[in-house]
Amino acid sequence: MTAEGSGFPELIPADLAARVVARALRSGGEFAEVYAERRSGLSLSIDESRVEGVQGGGEEGAGVRVVSDGITHFAHVDGLGPEDLERAATEAAAAVRGGRSKSRPLRAQQVRPEPIRVPPGDVPATEKAELLRAVDERGRAQGGEVVQLSAGYSEARREVTVANSDGLYSGDDRTRVRLGVQAVARREDRVETGFETLGAHRGFELLQDDPGLIAEQAAGKALTLLDASPAPAGSMPVVVGGGFGGVLFHEMTGHGLEADHVQKDASVYAGRLGERVAEPLLNAFDDGRLTGEWGTDAIDDEGTLRQKTQVIEEGRLTSYLYDRLRAGRDDVASTGNGRRESFRHLPIPRMTNTYIAPGDAEPEELIAEVKQGFYAKSFAGGQVEPATGDFVFGVSEGYLIEDGRVTTSCRGATLIGNCIDALAAIDGVADDFEMKTGFCGKGGQRVPVGTGQGHVRIRRLTVGGTAV
Amino acid sequence: MAAGGDLEAAARAGVEAAIDAGAGDAEAYAVEEATREVRVHERELESLTAATERGVGVRAWIGGRVGFAYGTDLSAHGLRATATLAAEAASIADEDEHAGPPGAAGPPPTLDGLRDGSVSAWGPDRAADLALAVERAALGGDDRITGVEQAVYADSAERVAIASSTGMDGSYETSSCYAWLQAMAASGDGRETGLGFGMARGPAGLDPEAIGAEAAQRAVSMIGAVKPESRSCPAVLDTTVAASFAGLIGSTLAADSVQRGRSPFAGKLGEEVASDALELHDDALDPDGLASSPFDGEGVPCGRRALIEGRRLRTYLHDSYTARRDGVESTGNAGRAGYRSQPSVSASNLVVGTGGRDLAGLFEQAAEGVYVTDVAGLHSGVNPVTGTFSVGASGTLIRGGEQAEPVREFTIAGDLVSLLGAVVATGSRRRWVPFGGSVSTPPVLVGEITVGGS
Numbered sequence: 001m002t003a004e005g006s007g008f009p010e011l012i013p014a015d016l017a018a019r020v021v022a023r024a025l026r027s028g029g030e031f032a033e034v035y036a037e038r039r040s041g042l043s044l045s046i047d048e049s050r051v052e053g054v055q056g057g058g059e060e061g062a063g064v065r066v067v068s069d070g071i072t073h074f075a076h077v078d079g080l081g082p083e084d085l086e087r088a089a090t091e092a093a094a095a096v097r098g099g100r101s102k103s104r105p106l107r108a109q110q111v112r113p114e115p116i117r118v119p120p121g122d123v124p125a126t127e128k129a130e131l132l133r134a135v136d137e138r139g140r141a142q143g144g145e146v147v148q149l150s151a152g153y154s155e156a157r158r159e160v161t162v163a164n165s166d167g168l169y170s171g172d173d174r175t176r177v178r179l180g181v182q183a184v185a186r187r188e189d190r191v192e193t194g195f196e197t198l199g200a201h202r203g204f205e206l207l208q209d210d211p212g213l214i215a216e217q218a219a220g221k222a223l224t225l226l227d228a229s230p231a232p233a234g235s236m237p238v239v240v241g242g243g244f245g246g247v248l249f250h251e252m253t254g255h256g257l258e259a260d261h262v263q264k265d266a267s268v269y270a271g272r273l274g275e276r277v278a279e280p281l282l283n284a285f286d287d288g289r290l291t292g293e294w295g296t297d298a299i300d301d302e303g304t305l306r307q308k309t310q311v312i313e314e315g316r317l318t319s320y321l322y323d324r325l326r327a328g329r330d331d332v333a334s335t336g337n338g339r340r341e342s343f344r345h346l347p348i349p350r351m352t353n354t355y356i357a358p359g360d361a362e363p364e365e366l367i368a369e370v371k372q373g374f375y376a377k378s379f380a381g382g383q384v385e386p387a388t389g390d391f392v393f394g395v396s397e398g399y400l401i402e403d404g405r406v407t408t409s410c411r412g413a414t415l416i417g418n419c420i421d422a423l424a425a426i427d428g429v430a431d432d433f434e435m436k437t438g439f440c441g442k443g444g445q446r447v448p449v450g451t452g453q454g455h456v457r458i459r460r461l462t463v464g465g466t467a468v
Numbered sequence: 469m470a471a472g473g474d475l476e477a478a479a480r481a482g483v484e485a486a487i488d489a490g491a492g493d494a495e496a497y498a499v500e501e502a503t504r505e506v507r508v509h510e511r512e513l514e515s516l517t518a519a520t521e522r523g524v525g526v527r528a529w530i531g532g533r534v535g536f537a538y539g540t541d542l543s544a545h546g547l548r549a550t551a552t553l554a555a556e557a558a559s560i561a562d563e564d565e566h567a568g569p570p571g572a573a574g575p576p577p578t579l580d581g582l583r584d585g586s587v588s589a590w591g592p593d594r595a596a597d598l599a600l601a602v603e604r605a606a607l608g609g610d611d612r613i614t615g616v617e618q619a620v621y622a623d624s625a626e627r628v629a630i631a632s633s634t635g636m637d638g639s640y641e642t643s644s645c646y647a648w649l650q651a652m653a654a655s656g657d658g659r660e661t662g663l664g665f666g667m668a669r670g671p672a673g674l675d676p677e678a679i680g681a682e683a684a685q686r687a688v689s690m691i692g693a694v695k696p697e698s699r700s701c702p703a704v705l706d707t708t709v710a711a712s713f714a715g716l717i718g719s720t721l722a723a724d725s726v727q728r729g730r731s732p733f734a735g736k737l738g739e740e741v742a743s744d745a746l747e748l749h750d751d752a753l754d755p756d757g758l759a760s761s762p763f764d765g766e767g768v769p770c771g772r773r774a775l776i777e778g779r780r781l782r783t784y785l786h787d788s789y790t791a792r793r794d795g796v797e798s799t800g801n802a803g804r805a806g807y808r809s810q811p812s813v814s815a816s817n818l819v820v821g822t823g824g825r826d827l828a829g830l831f832e833q834a835a836e837g838v839y840v841t842d843v844a845g846l847h848s849g850v851n852p853v854t855g856t857f858s859v860g861a862s863g864t865l866i867r868g869g870e871q872a873e874p875v876r877e878f879t880i881a882g883d884l885v886s887l888l889g890a891v892v893a894t895g896s897r898r899r900w901v902p903f904g905g906s907v908s909t910p911p912v913l914v915g916e917i918t919v920g921g922s
Contacts, residue, residue, distance in 0.1 A: 044557075048728060050564060054557035055810060057538040057550065059523065072515035078522065078540040091518055095592055125560045182494070184730060184853055191732075193853045201585050231858070233698045233879070233920035264509065265653065266617040346515060381848030383860070387617060387652055387661045390877055392860030414849050414858035414879045414920070450873030464858050464879025464920030 006108040008171030008298075009159040010081055011036040011060070014106050017163035019082075020064065021103050023089040025165060028098025029068035031324075033164040035301065036062040036080055037347050041156035042125065046132040048148075049140075054125070063086040063343040067325065069094045076344045095393045104466050106165030111305075113173040113298045114291070119153035119225075120177055120373040123204045128153050131179075131211060139183050139215030145226060148184035153177075155204070162303040170303035176294070176448060177381035178247030178437065181215045184238040185222035191230070192411065194221025195380070195396065199437035199448070201296045221397055224409050231398060231465025237373035238415065240400065241368050243434035244378055246451035249284060250354050250440070251382040251391050253277075257286075257311055257319070258337070258349040258442075259326035261386040268389035268420055269317060274346070277317050278423050281359055284312040286321055288336050288352035294437035295353040295450035302338040309335045311354075323349045330374040341445040348443055353450030359429025363455035366428045373401040374463050376415060381438070399417040414464040428457035475500050475522070476639050478542045479631035482526050485544075485551035485632060491528035491558065493569045494551070495632035495766060498524040499807045500541070505622040506592070508599045511607075514618070516592055525807040528554040532563040536810045569634045569766070570788035570798060576638055576762035576769040581755035584670025587625045587643040592874035595621050598647065605680025606651040606664065610688045614659065619680075623671065628761070636767030644758045646902065647674050651683035655691040660876075662686025663708075663842070663910070667758060667902055686841065690862065693874035696921040702837035702892070703880065703917040704830045704866065707899045709840045710820060710912040714748065715904015717884055718815035720852055721775055722801070723790035725813075732855030732885050733781060742888035746912075747821030748776040750785060752800060757817030759906035765804030765811035773799055775818075776888070787813045791795040821911035823894040830895055830913045832869040838870055838919060839863045840880060853886035861897055880918035890915045 012020070017034055024032035040058030044051060062085055064075040075091035079086045132151055137148040154177070161171040178199035185192050196218040200206045220233050240248055253269070261267035269277070290296050290305030299305055302324050322330070323338030326349055339350035367375065375398060382393035395413040399406045435452035475498045493922040500522040524547065525538040535557025539550035590598075603619035613802030623645035631637050648665035664683030666674045705713065725731040733741065742748075752760050752770035763769050766788055774782045786794070787802035790813055803814030825833065844860035851857070858881035865872040882890075895910030 044560060050562040052534070052558045052561050052564065053536075053810065054534075055538075056538075056553040056557050056807070057525075059538070059540040059808075061521075061540065071513045072514060074517040076517075076519045078559060081549075094518075095516055125556075129560050129562075150728075179469075186729075191729075191854050193851060228821075233881070233918065235922055261617075264617050265615060268658065339494050343521065344521070346517065379848065380851075383845045383848070385661060385844065387650070387659055388876075389658070390844070390860070390862075392845035392849065392879070394845055394850075394858070412851075412856045412858050412881060414845065414859050414860065416877055416920070435741045456628070462877065462879075462920065462922070464860075464881055465918075 006111065008111045009111065009161060009173050010163040010171065011159060012085065014169055016082055017108050017169060019244055020085045020089045021163055021165050022029055023086055024064050024066045024093050025101040025103055026100050027093045027096040029096050030041060031067040031165055032103065033162065034064050034085065035343055036161045036167045038159045039342065041154065043152065043154035044128060044132065045150060045152040046136045047150040051129045051132055051134050055414035061343045062088055063345065066092045066096055068098065071214050072097045074346050080420040093205055103165035104303050106163055106169040106275055109170040109303065111172060114201050114296060116175045118204040119175065120204045121353050129203055131207060131263065135181060135212050135215045138212035139181060139219045142216060142219035143223055145185045145187055146183050147186045151179065151181040156459065168303045170299055171311045174201060175203055176201050176205060179207060179211055179214065181218040183219040183222040184254040184333060185226050187226045190226055192222045192225035196219040197437055199294050200292050201294060202292045225411050228409040228411040231410035233465045235460055235462050237370045238454045239370065239373065239375045240325065241377040242454045244436035244451060245456065246355050246453040247379050247382050247438060248393060249356050249453060250351060250451045251384040253423055254351045254354045254421060255384050256386045256389065257321050257336065259320045259322045260349050261318050263326055263329060264385040269464050272317050272320050275317055276315050278315040280310060280315040281429055282312055282315050282426055283357040284355065285310050285357060286351055286354045290353045290460065293349055293353045293435055293450045300336045300338045301340045304334045304336040304338060306336045306352065321349050323347050341447055345445050350442065350447055351449050353435065355435065356429060356456060358431045358433040358454045361428050361430045363430040363432050366430055366455050366457040367401055367406060368404040370401045371403060375399040375401050375406050384419065391419055391446050410465065412465055416462045416464050422458055422461055425459040426456055427459050430455035475627055475628040478524060478547065479629045481544065482524050482547045482551055483631050485548045485634055486526050486528045486554055488859060489552040489555040491530055491555045493529040493633045495527045495569050495636065496524050497765065497804060497807055498629045499626060501624055502628040503624040504595065505620065506599045506892050508596065508603050508619050510665060511603065513579060513596050523807040524550060524614045526551050526554040527810065528558045529568055530558045532565055532566045532567045533558045533561040538808045541589045544646065566789055566793040570768050571919055572635045573768050577753060579753060579760065582640065582642040582760060583642050584673065584867045586670035586672035587623050587645060590671050595671060598671055598674065601676035602647050602649055602680045605677045606649055606684045609681050609684030610690050612691060613684050613894035614654045615650050615652045617650045617652060621647045630767045632767060638763055638767060640762050643669055645671050645674065647676065647679050649680065649683050653687035653689040653691055660687050660693065662690065662865055667900060669915035686772050690874045690876065693862065693876040695877045696707065696838065696865065696875040696919060698919060698921050700916055700918050702834040703914045704834055704839045705914065706841045706913045707909050707911055708901050708903055709843050711901035711903045711907035712843055712846055713887065714818045714820050714907045714909055716850055718818045718905060720855065721784050722882060723784040723786045723794060726784050727790060727793055730853045737784065739781055741781045742776050742779055743891045744779050745893050746776060746888060746891040749774055749819040750815050753818035754817055756900060757906050757908065759816045764800040765802040768798045768800045768802065770800040770816060785813050788821060789855050800916065815905055817906045817908065822892060822896050822898055822910045824896055825893060826896050827911055830893060830911055831866050833893055834866050834913055835865045835869050838875065839866050851887045881918040881920060887914060
């Protein structure tokens with residue numbers, strides 16, 4: 001059900017939510033919150049040209065937290081009945097010692113969940129199976145060397161209601177659809193793989209244009225790699241591709257801007273607000289509202305409206321990314337980055353859609369100026385240790401750059417470096433901006449994130465390959 | 469937790485509901501779990517989490533079609549809804565001649581020692597004290613330690629029940645706990661980090677002093693680290709790194725990857741794949757291994773099996789589907805990530821065989837090379853289909869047969885098949901490590917690996 005005019009699902013009615021918050025505060029505490037969630041979805045895959053792994057199901061539950069003297073007490077339960085919610089509130093408050101605290105009366109927030117044109121639940125499952133068969137056929141048609149193809153379709157809906165002792169009563173209704181394809185190509189003993197995905201905070205309309213295109217792209221990547229040589233090892237100029245290349249900024253800088261790391265002095269960016277960290281050509285944002293994007297929601301998982309935050313302005317560090325708890329400690333407002341994987345997790349500062357804004361250069365120009373270097377067109381993923389700034393990325397599609405031209409395809413390359421040096425070494429940003437989807441893991445929680453950029457050039461970076 | 473019989477009854481009711489919904493065969497896997505986590509920072513409690521959850525995952529077979537659904541409502545109504553979804557899911561799938569529930573199996577082995585009473589007996593205050601003691605041990609371990617990002621204690625007590633239309637009917641209880649932390653040490657303008665961890669069946673089995681001291685020692689040992697030169701050289705992998713690689717090899721030995729042409733070990737069964745210094749077992753019956761259980765995720769009795777022994781690849785890991793497809797017996801390796809996921813082939817506890825030398829002996833044997841104490845980027849830097857890997861690494865140099873100065877920001881690269889052949893020796897002492905799944909391994913000396921640095 002939806003409250004009159006509020007625009008969000010009321011998984012728990014306001015009066016019950018108020019009672020649960022009050023119960024959570026009965027032994028004291030400066031803040032209490034109930035977060036309720038209903039999750040449902042469907043996933044299926046195709047492998048060896050056979051539709052399999054069909055999985056449906058759902059669950060609902062709630063997490064209750066009480067913050068008392070800066071200590072967070074958290075309990076979660078399955079089920080959204082009044083007795084379930086009260087049990088969670090009682091458990092969360094069990095170790096809090098003090099007199100009863102008061103909460104403000106709840107006021108419904110105006111929320112506009114992302115519009116979903118074709119709710120996936122309205123589309124028959126057989127149509128999704130057909131889609132996978134078409135994707136499979138398209139990928140295999142790219143050549144006889146494509147020996148295996150697997151593809152997965154998933155749809156997920158998360159309805160959320162959140163209420164807290166500051167009087168917030170809010171919610172969201174989120175639907176995400178994703179298609180991923182992996183192709184395996186073989187030529188004699190050589191085996192290579194290619195992977196491509198398409199996903200959005202949208203309904204089934206996402207897949208009504210040309211979903212088979214990603215099968216073609218995945219197969220194309222695998223086939224290209226059949227001709228690849230071992231990647232070089234050593235330090236050289238690197239041009240990073242647009243779209244998922246943005247994972248570089250996500251790992252290199254984004255994580256270090258999350259306020260939990262910063263406040264524990266476990267980020268190389270701690271204490272550096274306002275400082276010059278990159279060339280003036282660099283502007284970067286975290287934008288949780290980009291219409292239809294994978295990392296987009298109407299509110300974060302604490303009920304704060306999502307927003308667009310500029311984190312780097314002309315090379316200067318302008319903002320960290322906050323949830324409520326960390327914002328309170330720095331005496332600033334939350335930037336709407338408090339996210340959690342589910343009702344079973346505590347919210348922590350997380351990125352949403354993070355990107356380097358488009359620059360003035362043409363991608364060809366960035367490459368033409370490199371005499372001897374590496375072109376990392378796409379990545380399999382990456383990882384950073386925010387405390388030291390050391391990062392590593394697996395390159396899924398890479399090439400040599402020789403005399404300003406992209407030449408031999410390379411396999412097995414890794415990029416490695418330290419984010420302070422690497423960010424400062426970005427000397428070119430192109431205008432061919434694109435966003436891509438990914439999953440980000442932190443503290444055992446996995447959330448959907450968008451990454452984006454145009455082509456970007458880094459003056460010098462270590463490429464770790466097998467050819468020494 | 470509710471009485472165990474309730475969970476078994478729910479599993480049986482789930483099977484019946486699926487048959488009623490039109491399934492020819494059905495299986496229900498029910499889990500009830502109590503979990504707890506304590507985080508501390510700067511000698512104070514930061515957060516305290518307590519939770520219980522229970523749910524069921526139902527597989528339904530209609531002819532050669534299989535579907536799966538899960539739910540958290542174990543009432544008769546809830547089980548009916550979940551079972552109906554599973555049957556509907558089966559009707560979408562394509563026919564597969566090898567699909568079907570495992571046939572009747574013998575009784576599972578009796579396995580004692582999976583549950584430690586200290587998990588339930590320790591209250592939240594005592595658990596918090598343990599986490600605080602871990603952090604204190606790191607902060608007091610060395611003057612150069614500047615802080616601890618986070619010290620964590622987490623435990624869980626779990627009860628699992630399974631039932632199927634082919635006669636599976638069993639349950640067991642396990643408990644586990646972990647403590648870990650990340651210590652930071654000042655190093656010039658920057659800092660170095662070090663991980664310390666411990667794992668056991670219950671908190672009484674953890675040594676907070678040792679866990680904290682390990683983090684401090686690891687962070688301090690990296691102070692002043694520089695980038696090494698690119699080259700090919702011997703490498704000693706410490707137990708955490710060796711465990712990560714053992715886990716990767718375990719996953720490539722899963723028969724479903726092999727059958728679908730997505731494993732570098734496809735077509736290598738019975739062949740020489742490793743040096744004689746390397747032995748690898750899958751052992752689901754060692755009570756010290758936190759992945760141990762009497763039966764697997766589809767009720768098939770678990771066991772202990774050699775995967776690599778006497779240079780040869782002895783078996784792949786099988787569940788009932790892959791076994792039927794290859795015409796062999798299931799090895800009891802149907803893993804479950806919980807009631808929310810379908811079973812898939814995975815290793816239980818991987819055990820790497822020990823050799824005759826201690827760590828100093830391995831350094832001596834390596835003479836010149838690197839001692840790798842940490843790797844990063846495993847999820848993006850390893851291709852499980854081809855076996856090629858290139859991952860970020862840090863550690864120390866080995867010079868003149870001894871541990872020398874620290875190095876960081878380099879890559880190690882190669883492929884998993886060649887790595888097995890390149891193992892020269894393994895250390896004399898094993899350690900349980902929660903990386904790469906659940907792995908017990910000594911440090912491992914590899915004769916040659918590619919180091920990418922400056």
